[in-house]
Structures are given as C-alpha cells and as structure tokens.
Amino acid sequence: MTSRNEHDDHARPEPAAGAVALLEGVRDGLADVTLPLALPDAEHARLEAASAVRQLDDYILPRYRSLDAPLLAVVGGSTGAGKSTLVNALVGHPVTRAGAIRPTTRQPILLHNPSEAAWFEGQRVLPGLSRIRGVLAGGNVPSSRAGAEPDVGAMSSLVLLADPAVPGGVALLDAPDVDSISDENRKLAGQLLAAADLWIFVTTANRYADAVPWKLLLNAAARDIMVAVVLDRVPPGAEAEVSEDLRALLNREGLGGAQLFIIPETTLDPMGMLPEGMVRPLRVWLEDLAADTAGRSDVARRTLNGAVRALAERVSRIAQAAREQQRAAAGLEAGAVSAYGDAAGRIMEATRDGALLRGEVLARWQDFVGTGEFFRSLEQNVGRFRDRLGAFFRGEPPPAVRVEAAIETGLQAVILDEAANAAEETDQRWRADPAGRRLLGTDDLSGASAGFADRAAAEIRAWQEALMELIRTEGQGKRTQARWLSFGINGLGAALMIVVFSMTAGLTGLEIGVAGGTAVVGQRLLEAVFGEDAVRRMAEKAREDLAVRCRRLLDEEQQKFLSRLPDRQDIADSALTAHADALARLAGSA
Known part of the structure; x- marks a missing residue:
C-alpha cells in the first residue's frame, strides 16, 4: 500500500503547481469577502463566497494537489430514493443503513478499497469533517442496522470504511438526502456533491422530474461533471416509457452524456438487499472505470476544469457584488x-x-x-x-x-446651526437607503x-x-x-x-x-x-x-457618519476580478 506521505510527495508538473498557487490566492481572497453593506444581493453573494471557499477546500485544491488520487463517487438523491440500498448492493453486503425512517443517512459513509486508505484518512478532501474509522459488520447484520446509528450530532464527521469489495481507483460516498427535512442534511448533501469527481444520482420512477434533484443536476451540467443517473423502482412494463422520458429531460438540460441505469421495482431480501444482479450494469461500469487509469484521469480533469470554470463565474459574480458595495459606499x-x-x-x-x-x-x-x-x-x-x-x-x-x-x-451659533443641519x-x-439605515441602526x-x-x-x-x-x-x-x-x-x-x-x-x-x-x-x-x-x-x-x-x-464632525462605512479594502473588487479572469484562463487552458 502506498503511504499518505508518498502520495503527497508525488511530483507534479509546474503548470499544476502554478494552478495551486493561483487557487490558494483565490481561496484567501474569497475568505476575506465580507460585503458588509445591506444591499439586496449581498447575503446571496456572501453565501456564494463561503460555498466557493468550501469547494476549494473540499475538492478543487485537493484534486489539483493530487491528480492521481482515487475518484470520489458521491451517491446522492432524493429522500427515499434508495441511495443506501444501492450502495449496499454495489458492495454486495450491508454497509450503510437503509430503512423507512427519515432521514436515514445523517452521518456520511465513505467506502474505499483498503489499499487506498491513506488518501482519505487525513484531511486531503473534506477537511471540515472529522474522521471516524468504521468497522465492517458481520454477515448477519441487516441493512436496517448496518452503518452508523442516526445521530444529529455526528453531522460534522465522516465514517471511513475500508472494504475489499470497493474497486481500487474509485471510492463511494453515501450522502444525505438532497431534499431532507433536516437543514443540516441538505447543506451537507450539497457540500458532498460539490466535492465529487462524479455523481451517482439516484431517483425514482415517480420522482425523477422533481425540482430539487433537477436543480442539482443542472449544477452538474454547469460543472461538466460525469453523472450516472440511477432510475430506481421502475414498475414492470414501464421501463421503456419512463427511461425514454428521463433521457429526453437529460438531453434537453445538457446532460445527454449521462449514464442511465434502470432498477426495476422489486422486493428486498430479508437482509434488506436488492436481488443479486440487479445493479450489475452499474457495478461493471464502476469497475471498468476504476481499472482504466487514463479514463479516471480524464474524468478527474474534466470535472476539475468544469469546477474551475464554474468557480470563475461565481467569483465574477462576487466581484460584481463588491462593485455594488463600492458604489453604495461611495x-x-x-x-x-x-x-x-x-x-x-x-x-x-x-x-x-x-x-x-x-x-x-x-x-x-x-x-x-x-x-x-x-x-x-x-x-x-x-x-x-x-x-x-x-x-x-x-x-x-x-x-x-x-x-x-x-x-x-x-x-x-452659526457653525453649530449649520453642523446640526x-x-x-x-x-x-x-x-432613506437600506444600506445607510443598517449602518446607523438605532443611533441618532x-x-x-x-x-x-x-x-x-x-x-x-x-x-x-x-x-x-x-x-x-x-x-x-x-x-x-x-x-x-x-x-x-x-x-x-x-x-x-x-x-x-x-x-x-x-x-x-x-x-x-x-x-x-x-x-x-x-x-x-x-x-x-x-x-x-x-x-x-x-x-x-x-x-x-x-x-x-x-x-x-x-x-x-462628518466622521461620525463616514467612520461607519466599511473599509475600502473590505469591498475591493480588483483582486476578485483579476482572480475570475485568471480562473477562466486556467479552465480554458486544460
């Protein structure tokens, strides 16, 4: 097994080193964004900046630093779509909890081949989540009791589970529901999907057109990420009709290249598992991808470039928000x-x-x-x-x-009167201005x-x-x-x-x-x-x-007003604009 340090010490080409330096500068610039004035789009821009920092930390920077690391395939989807059941089927035994109680997945589980543990045990990816080393359950544990106990306090941790059934080169991450009743679950699901090299998106025959999943799928199209869509619980005889309609939707939204896998409606066995062979096409596709070094590299670079391109557009929007702050302050x-x-x-x-x-x-x-x-x-x-x-x-x-x-x-008397005026x-x-009103607060x-x-x-x-x-x-x-x-x-x-x-x-x-x-x-x-x-x-x-x-x-005397204005450096857009241009060039150079 290759050690973690050996992976970190892999020499990378100078262009990659230059890209990392640029991305680190972008990350620092975004972390400094405050946009303190109460403008209509300020809160959204602040959230975008925070989200961009997380994606840089969770995915973009780690991937640029380790282009040869295993792909991270995040399994995501709607509530009750069968994500955990699918993950269990892919490895052939219960490893993550599945059941009717919602939300089931609170604590994300990352499955990896034992030989690749070093890539995930440290803080290389998803550094904001602490690590918990999981232990494979025995063969008699059903899926309803597999994996971690649902724990609302465990949302900030990531369970690492080494399983020989996971092919080397690809790791699977079972994510919370994208439309969970829990705000924290939804946020974590979005964060995990933003850290993915590829998505395995699970939906059902009666929910594949829901708005929330499609919002995320459109985000995938914007990032040019590889997507495999699993259409679960398709009634007998409806496979052709439903899959044709879903394929048309994917084509229309720029996801015509997505892999589509159909899982018919079926009864789970006593262990809560799908019948053997039901997910064979998806498992073979993942195994083939894992075995193809060049193919994995292409997937990683394609997703990475798409993420950088989307990041450039996001930074440009944040720079525009900073310019609006400058105009308002001025x-x-x-x-x-x-x-x-x-x-x-x-x-x-x-x-x-x-x-x-x-x-x-x-x-x-x-x-x-x-x-x-x-x-x-x-x-x-x-x-x-x-x-x-x-x-x-x-x-x-x-x-x-x-x-x-x-x-x-x-x-x-004249001076006092005019100062008061x-x-x-x-x-x-x-x-009369929302931003000025917020700065003054209740002070007279x-x-x-x-x-x-x-x-x-x-x-x-x-x-x-x-x-x-x-x-x-x-x-x-x-x-x-x-x-x-x-x-x-x-x-x-x-x-x-x-x-x-x-x-x-x-x-x-x-x-x-x-x-x-x-x-x-x-x-x-x-x-x-x-x-x-x-x-x-x-x-x-x-x-x-x-x-x-x-x-x-x-x-x-006028300083009692002007001193409340934000520091010009806090709303400067010049660095952000330059970063957006540099990121666009970086994405276009690949």
Whole structure:
C-alpha cells in the first residue's frame, strides 16, 4: 500500500503547481469577502463566497494537489430514493443503513478499497469533517442496522470504511438526502456533491422530474461533471416509457452524456438487499472505470476544469457584488460630504453677507468705537482721525474683548446651526437607503455631536489669536509698529474681524448706515495704520484661515457618519476580478 506521505510527495508538473498557487490566492481572497453593506444581493453573494471557499477546500485544491488520487463517487438523491440500498448492493453486503425512517443517512459513509486508505484518512478532501474509522459488520447484520446509528450530532464527521469489495481507483460516498427535512442534511448533501469527481444520482420512477434533484443536476451540467443517473423502482412494463422520458429531460438540460441505469421495482431480501444482479450494469461500469487509469484521469480533469470554470463565474459574480458595495459606499460618503460641504459654504456665506455685523456684534462694536462723535470723526483727515483714535485707546482700556466675545458667540451659533443641519440632512439621506439605515441602526446622529460646541469655540478663539499674530507680523516696521501700538492690538484685531465679516457684504437700505458704516470705521482705522493693500491682504488671509478651520471642524464632525462605512479594502473588487479572469484562463487552458 502506498503511504499518505508518498502520495503527497508525488511530483507534479509546474503548470499544476502554478494552478495551486493561483487557487490558494483565490481561496484567501474569497475568505476575506465580507460585503458588509445591506444591499439586496449581498447575503446571496456572501453565501456564494463561503460555498466557493468550501469547494476549494473540499475538492478543487485537493484534486489539483493530487491528480492521481482515487475518484470520489458521491451517491446522492432524493429522500427515499434508495441511495443506501444501492450502495449496499454495489458492495454486495450491508454497509450503510437503509430503512423507512427519515432521514436515514445523517452521518456520511465513505467506502474505499483498503489499499487506498491513506488518501482519505487525513484531511486531503473534506477537511471540515472529522474522521471516524468504521468497522465492517458481520454477515448477519441487516441493512436496517448496518452503518452508523442516526445521530444529529455526528453531522460534522465522516465514517471511513475500508472494504475489499470497493474497486481500487474509485471510492463511494453515501450522502444525505438532497431534499431532507433536516437543514443540516441538505447543506451537507450539497457540500458532498460539490466535492465529487462524479455523481451517482439516484431517483425514482415517480420522482425523477422533481425540482430539487433537477436543480442539482443542472449544477452538474454547469460543472461538466460525469453523472450516472440511477432510475430506481421502475414498475414492470414501464421501463421503456419512463427511461425514454428521463433521457429526453437529460438531453434537453445538457446532460445527454449521462449514464442511465434502470432498477426495476422489486422486493428486498430479508437482509434488506436488492436481488443479486440487479445493479450489475452499474457495478461493471464502476469497475471498468476504476481499472482504466487514463479514463479516471480524464474524468478527474474534466470535472476539475468544469469546477474551475464554474468557480470563475461565481467569483465574477462576487466581484460584481463588491462593485455594488463600492458604489453604495461611495454614494453614502458623497451624501455626507456634500451635506457638510454645503454647511461649510453656508457658514462662510454668513460671514460675508453682513449677518454677523448685526445684533450683539454690532452693539459691542459701537460700544467700543463710540457712536455719533466717533462717526463724525470719519469726516476729518486721516491724521486727525488717527490722533483721536490714539487718544481714545490710551484712555480707559476699551472693551475690545467684548467685540471678540460677541464675534465668537455669533460665529459659534452659526457653525453649530449649520453642523446640526448637515447632520440632519445626512441622517435623512442615509436612512432613506437600506444600506445607510443598517449602518446607523438605532443611533441618532441627526444633531451636532457632544463636545462639538466646545471644539467650535476653541477653533474660533484659535482663529482670533492667529488674526492677532497676523497684525503683529504685519506691523513689524518701526513706523507702522508705532502706529499699531498706539491703537492697541486688540482694537486692531476687532477692527480686522469686522472687515473680514463685511468683505462682500450685500447690505441694503438703512442697514448700510449702521452695519455698513460700522465696517467702514474698521477699514479706515486699519488703512490708517497699515495701508490699503495690506488691509486687503490681511483680511483675505484671515478669511481663508477661517474657512480652513470651519472646514476642518465639519470634516471631523462628518466622521461620525463616514467612520461607519466599511473599509475600502473590505469591498475591493480588483483582486476578485483579476482572480475570475485568471480562473477562466486556467479552465480554458486544460
């Protein structure tokens, strides 16, 4: 008997080694697929990815690594079709349990020639199923008590049974019912059929057109797998009619090459066995296949290539699902970015349309510069204006900080209001989308975040400090320095803030005489100290700095939405698309 290690160490051609490397990469890529967004096809695509990983582990990778391993013939079919009875007949004695209680086969049994035990004792195929070494029953055990006791807890194990009656080169696997009342049985049956080199599909004369078996048979056609169909319990005299109808169905669905075997309706013997010779044609076909090394190799390669071709199509569909995830995530992200970008625009618009020069800010500024007497000074020449201001500032300390505080309060209110508007808009957009709604869950993000008001206030104060530093930097020349020192840094800063908030003020009517006139005072004051060009430059720089800070505040705030989006790598499709193309080339090269 050849050892397991000797089988594993068989040298394989370089193309096969390259194929294995590709398939291992595909397997890892599929295992990483999450598709986290709640899109209509996401759940199906996730199930497809998991199923593809299982088939790679159970069949495709093992077969590529061991092209000379025995064929695995899975015996499958509908409930009560007689699968276990057929398996017992093929080996000539009861080895697997048959009977009327459903489901009979819970624990799959793999029958192999004793000389080929090493191929199946390890985890080469179906690695997710643990191994149990079975023992052949004596000759007096009927089929109703043969094999393993039905055990719902044994679904994750595979009973290995060495039997000299199984020809070397082919192993038989008795699978659960494909339409079992047990969900776990159905899943396991599908998994085992996906791991097969060939199928022996058992159906009956009154159930051969059922939908569930045909769904699996169509899957076999897509994989180009070799199929032998056993039509069981055919009433006397109906063989020709039923077999002709079944053959027509097979031809129509692309399975015209399937072997068809007929088992007439008959009475089982006391051991629960079919009469000797009833399955002789099927047994001879299996023995001939087992004895034909080249034929077995052709079957293995044909099934393997079909499985890879089907896998390529499956991976392509999963890649499409990943692209849909990307589009959905991009749409949700764009919705949030747009809402917060619009909010930033509205904040800056509020700082230029004169809105902030009304109310408390206007009152504090007028308190600072005086009212009628100060405005009348605008009619005097610049020198006299400067002297009067200098005298004013050198008196009792002016309340410039009140202007700064009023500006901070007013600007903070605008920022908070627009952040709340952006949050509400984004929340509504996301909740209108199933994927966004799932990401938000029961959390309410429709207002400004806790602590945002403090962050906004701190950012405004930082902007005001930067504005003061801008004035200091601009007034470095000795002559200018004397001027701005005479006016006072806080007073100039307050004036510059007023100018910033009125750069393109769209004021009309009586407001021109109040807010507009107020801005003119500040601008004249600054121009008297720094000159017209410098004032324009400082105001533009201060305004740009404010815009950057507001945008940064809102960028940070929108992260409460964007942080819920999946990592781009989790929904990337580029590797999947490349893998699908490579798999198609691999299947086409054989």
